[in-house]
Every structure is written in structure tokens, then in C-alpha cells.
Amino acid sequence: MKGNLFVVSGPSGAGKGTICKAYVEKHPEVYLSISATTRKPRAEDADGVTYFFIDEDQFRAGIAKDAFLEHAVYCDNYYGTPKEPVMKQLEAGRDVILEIESDGAMQVRSHFPEGVFIFVCPPSIEELNRRLEGRGSETPEEIQARLEKAKSEFPRAKKYNYMLMNDDVDAAVQRLEAIIAAEKCYMPRNIEFINKEFLK
């Protein structure tokens, strides 16, 4: 695997989608994986851009064929990362970002311990509540479910390599830029070069 795999996750409402979208707009050399889902498209969605919208039968067929890098049920809908495009990009030396829920992140972690796992974090619990309530696209029951689910994700934070504070989108994108640039310097990714050039 020649590209680096970055897994950006965190509670709903932390802003992981906004950050990743802004990042790849500035850095089109990085491939942002597109997930498949069985959830209904929202107003801002476009098939093949925000998600691949497929039905449950298609999703189950994908699972059976081992076509997903990770998949999870979240708020009664399936979400999954198609394996093939990600592996192709990594093999070609391109960095890849997966923006996924934390159940999926933990699955990817068990298969790709060399991946970089980034937990997007809101500045406070009050701000998280505000963001989830302010979204306006869901029923009160859905919001409540998301809030409970969101809070349940913090105990997992320690399993991630980095905390990406999202107090401000521009600052958060700059932090992601720093993390991705620093990881290129991470010694285990460079030791082969040193061995070859200086220790032959």
C-alpha cells in the first residue's frame, strides 16, 4: 500500500463531512471515498457525489461479496465503504480519506492498523446539542436518537490517533492539513528510504 489511509470519524454533528469536503476542495490530489447507503437522499444529496444511494437488497449482495471495507447499520440505515476504489487509489500512491461512522472506523482499524484514525470533536457538549438540533432535517425522535448515539461515541475517542477539534471549520481544515502532512514524515513510512539511501 503506497498511499496513506486517513479515517475521519466522530459523533454526528461534530462536522466531519464539512471538514472533509473543504479539505478535498483545497487538495484534489487526495481521494475522498464515497460511501454507499440505503438511507433516503436529503435535499443536499446527489447520487454518486455525496453517497451512492442503493437499496437494501443491493447492499446485502455487496456484503455477501465482501465488497465493503466496512459497513454498519446506523439509525436503521446501512452505510458502507466500497472496497475496490479505495484499494486502487492507495495502490496508485494516492492518499485516501474515509469519512465514516465510528462503528465502521473501528472495523477499518482492525484491518488497517497502519491507517490514521482521526476523531472530529465539537468544542463542547452544549455546542454538539445545538448543532444536532439546528440541522432541521429530522424529526425530534431522530434528533434524540442521534444525540444519544453521539454521546455514546466519546468513550471510543482514545482508540483514535488524533483529536481534530472543530471549533471553527477553517481552523479544523488547517489541523487536518497538518495531520496529513505530518503523517508523510512519520518515521515508519520513511525508514525504507533511509535504509536504502544511507544504510545500503
Place this chain on the structure above:
Amino acid sequence: MKGNLFVVSGPSGAGKGTICKAYVEKHPEVYLSISATTRKPRAEDADGVTYFFIDEDQFRAGIAKDAFLEHAVYCDNYYGTPKEPVMKQLEAGRDVILEIESDGAMQVRSHFPEGVFIFVCPPSIEELNRRLEGRGSETPEEIQARLEKAKSEFPRAKKYNYMLMNDDVDAAVQRLEAIIAAEKCYMPRNIEFINKEFLK
């Protein structure tokens, strides 16, 4: 310890001094430690700025008082990092950079495993030779000693957290900026915040 400790090392001629100097010029909020040494000042040196120039008796007295964070003999001269100013800055929450030889870096690593260890690396062995020969301030014997010493440091590279490639000073400074910014996001440095804010 509230600030982060960054230890920048690597073979003589890799350019660690130039990079650190350029970094703190852009980031005066970071404290660059000033080493003490018994070596003779060069034309570009200024006492208390590039080094504290002291004699061997003074240096030995400092060792006896445990006043150095690390010290080493290098090309027949003593070099050491005065402990007190570094600890003061770290306690005050300021990040600190030590630009030191690799013997000293390994000593610091044994006492501060939470430090960030950065190995500055020239792009090639030929370029390293060129830089050491081009310096012009030393005798051929001194150059040869530095070359041998430089080459002997590469097997230690794997003990560092990061490789900082110095093919170009500006690019290298940007990499150092990324490493320092990313380390602020490193999860173990943030888990206390998450526990306090979201898991109380």
C-alpha cells in the same frame, strides 16, 4: 508538563540548525533551547545566542550538579542542554525545541518518552558529503571525522518519531510546522479534555 518538547536532531550537515532557526523566526511563541558548549566560537557565533560558550571546568561543574538535560562529547567538545530554562518554559505551557546531536537526543528520549523526536535527513548521501565539504570552517581531518560520525547516525533514525527531509529549507520548515501542529492534535495529549467535557 504542559508544553510539548520537540527534539530535532540528525547528522551534522543535514541542516537542523538552519531549519530550527527559520522555524522560531516564524514562530517566536516556541522556545528554542540554547545549548552550552566548550567548543571554540565560529565567526557566525554569538555567546548566549547560538550557544553559551563555557570552559571545561564550568561544564564539568554543571554535570556534577545535574544541571543538564543531556550532554555529550562530540568531536572533542562538550555540548549540553541546560535543564532549568527548558523545564520552566514547558511548565508555563510553551512548546520547546531542542536542536541537539543524536547522543543527546537518545538521552532525552529515555527521560521524556512523551517528547517528539525528529530526525533531519539530507536527500542523499552525495548531498550530505557536499554540504559537509562546503562548510569551509574546518580542516580536512575535521570534515572526515564529521562525515564518519554523520554516517554512523543513520542506524538510529528508526528511534525517532519523524523523518524531516531537508531537500529545501522552506519545505523543511513547512514540514516542521505540520509536525508541531499535528502533535497538538495527538490523541494522548487531548484525551483529558474529552474525558472532562464529554465523559464526566
